Amino acid sequence: MTTTIPPTTTLAARAVGASKIYGTGDTAVRALDAINVEFPRAQYTAIMGPSGSGKSTLLHCLAGLDTLTSGHVYLGDIDLSTLSDKEVTRIRRDRVGFVFQTFNLLPTLTAIENITLPLALAGHKPDQAWLDRIIDTVSLRDRLEHRPSELSGGQQQRVAVARALVTKPEIIFADEPTGNLDSRSSAEILGFLQRAVEEFGQTIVMVTHDPISASYSNRVVFLADGHIVDELLDPTADAVLGKMRNLGGE
């Protein structure tokens, strides 16, 4: 059983000169302005910034959900901006994991079906030992046959985390994964993500606006007006809060 993902390069993802412009002419908005940023393997990176700073756009572009106006995003060695929708879809399915803020699960599927959905879509059988390990990590053993409507918000997000891990993706993108949870459930989820990085060598990129959430990461990247403005290694909540104040955010 493998517990780590063998690296091919040291970087899981990176953006090179990435720009995203919405609209044209006078009304044009630069959501991302020639950003260069790298995400090393087995690291937990948080992206922070005030509303409208471009943090969600960056995440979406890195994940292949959105396309850049100019520049490149790489997943490992693959330049996503050169791929077709079909190829990007396949990469999302096989090599990327997602955790969204809300609506992470299909209401018609049970917890276990939701967890194994990416594998099922690819027509693969799950690696049972790995699956068991994930399920135990997120403590969902006795909830597997429940549908999302029968699960609490925290449990639903745990299912989402498990689904993100199941394909052993090269990278997991989390978009405000605890935005809708109470503090206890939030701590649980962030703990799981942290364990995934520490125990499985998982790479995680998370967008958040909450300094406490960010304090679980190894590194915080600060965005403002489409630029990377600062970076913080091994952050604490207070340190993050301080940086945020300087940015004129929360």
Added chain:
Amino acid sequence: MWKVTRKGLAAHKLRFVLTALAVVLGVSFICGTLVLTATIQKTFDDLFADINRGTDAAVRSANVIKGDFGNDQRANVPASLVTEVLKTPTVEAAVGNIQPYAQAVDKNGKAIGGNGPPTFGLGWDPNPKLNQFHLVVGRPPQADDEIVVDKGTADKGHFTVGDEVTILTTKVPKKYKLVGIAKFGTVDSLAGASIVLFTPHEVQRIAGVNNEFSQISVVAKPGVSQTQVAEDIRKTLVADGQTQYQVITGKALTKENQDAVHKALGFISTALLVFAFVALIVGMFIIYNTFSIVVAQRMREMALLRAIGASKRQVLGSVIGEAVVVGVLASAIGVAAGIGLSIGLKAVMNAVGFQIPGSGVVLRPNAVIIGLLVGTIVTIISAVVPARQAARVPPIAAMRAVALERPINRFRRLAIGGVILALGLLTLFLGLFGSSGISFVGLGALLMLVGVFVVSPLFARQLARVIGVPLTKFRGIVGSLSRENAARNPRRTATTGAAVMIAVSLVGFITIFAASANASIGSAIDQQLKTDYIVTLKGGGGPGGGGLSPELAKKISGLPQVAASTPIRLGAAEIGGSKTFLAAADPEAIPQLYDFNGVAGSIANLAPNEIAISTRKASSKHLKLDDVVSARFVQTGLVPLQVGFIYRNNTLAGDYIISLASFERNFPPQDQLDTQIFVKLKPGVSPVQGRAAIEPLVAQYPNSALKDNAQYKADQKKQVNQVLVLVYVLLFLAVIIAFIGIVNTMTLSIYERTQEIGLLRAVGSSRRQVRSMVRWEAAIIALFGTLLGIAMALFFGWAVVRALHDQGFTKFSAAPFSLVFIVVITGLATLVWASLPARRASRLDVLKAIDQN
């Protein structure tokens, strides 16, 4: 609130277009039917006014057997009556005429016409007031071997003046010289009829009569009114003691002809309207479903309205308002489309030879009013329940996420559905086995379908899952998702399925009915017919389609290879006071040709004053052997007939049989035409030898065809299947509307599940997988409706065939292959048809879909 209604419509254009489509199609069918019938009616009204233009009065026999569609049968009147009529001082001219069967044969030896409009002969009337034919070329017939034909017939047969033309009549076929071609009034042919004009003397011969006419047309002296001249003729006849005749004015005659056509058209238009209403009822389910889903999706909006002070009534009003707008708009489009449709159909009818003169269509206000009213009312009724749901939403729902779909009240649904179902069953059985008739059958069937619809949400989830089982096996996760999606909203699946159920139940029923008819006829032919060959009439006969000259049967029975043969003749008479059809055959020959399964008496000795009846009629009329029934014939009036034979097998034989001798005595000479000739060969004569002997005789009568039993059976099957195809065509609209319903539901469901689809795409499902998921869900819903429809069809088919058992429906056939075919076709059609919403789903912008929160 009007603003809310308007904005609501504008915001959901697509779904309302789809809803409106169901109304548009149904209304256009109704309006098209009404316009077309009015147009045809006007045509015939004008036609009969033309035919009778110069006729001020008509004298005819008072002894009549009324036909269902104006094809009344009357006794002939003697030619001497003309002289009597002419005695009346106010009569200027009186001319007798008769219309015997006459059919022209084209240069390739094919009989012209005979499969629809009538083919008959007339005497060329020298009186220009009474003769509506105008010669285009040539001259009137002057010798008995000269004829004139109408231009329509001349064109079909490529005849020119001077040609020799063979004419089929009740006598031996004869060659005539074509001396002229005539138009009827301004048209080439009289509503497609093929008419041959002979000398008055020759018409008498081919009719087989001696100085007899079917009617005498009278022209009054100038200045004398129609009523006056009719009254004067009546007086003359009464003075001479001639009271068995009827005198009517030209206007009354025209009215009578027109009424007969109205009645026939009324029958056709009612039949068409029934199908239009079926389509609209299917449409109602679609409208109901669309409004339900839209209201459910807008619950929060409704709650907000309520929260800021809108009353329940206002919310109700805003939804009903939407229905009114959709209903009126769609109906208006439907009316316009219906008018367009009728213009198109008219062009088609002209193209196939049923000429309707004039360029326009007849648009009566009622076609527009009925179309608008029905379409609007149907839409509003369908929206009432969803509107009430909208009004019931609590204002708090605007602030809080509450369950938007009401839970299903199982007990109430079961109770209401059960009552409707039971009521339907009762009505159906009253219609089938009681004396309540066909409208009860229809109503009962409709109630049962509604009952099943009411109950079906209770088992929709389970049934949809069962149907989806193979999908999960063969389509993996995509199949599971389709299956779960189809099962997740039982009410929606049930309503969408109900529309399909109704359409399929009718298609299935008619399929089973036709298969049972074919099976019954087939088995009767196999087991009861002892013939080797049957001579049949090409084109199937039909009213005015003529028949086989008795000469042919005579020649066949004279062949040395033939052991026994008899012609079969059909006629209408009143037996025991009710109008019925009876058959005539040669009593001596028929026992060798047909197995009657007799229970009393003997057919072989059936005397001219005797009648054979089926056990069914014997029991319903309480008749036994040697009882006397009173029959009324046009030619002979009341005749007592003794029951000489009682038999069981009535599938092919019908309920009454008389001898040929009796038929010849009781029916007019011009009606002595055979519909079939049964032939049995002598032992030792091979079928090939038999055919070789009979074929040359048949070839002399181009309206006849020689068939062995297998071919005969195939022919009968073909006739049944032709009707089947016609009904399929008429039901097609209902099927289309049901399919629109599936697309509608899928479109709405996709809209509702935008986030889900976005999520699926985000975690790696391909566009193709999304398309597949939508398509298979649609297929499951369609199959849900189809299976229910087939179950209902089997029940209806079984019940109807069972009820008609006594009338010759001895076999029930479930038509398993056809039913499986229907299931497969519905499934495949849905997969294709659902590509529209599937495409839409697969094109959703992933990011926008997820970002909806």
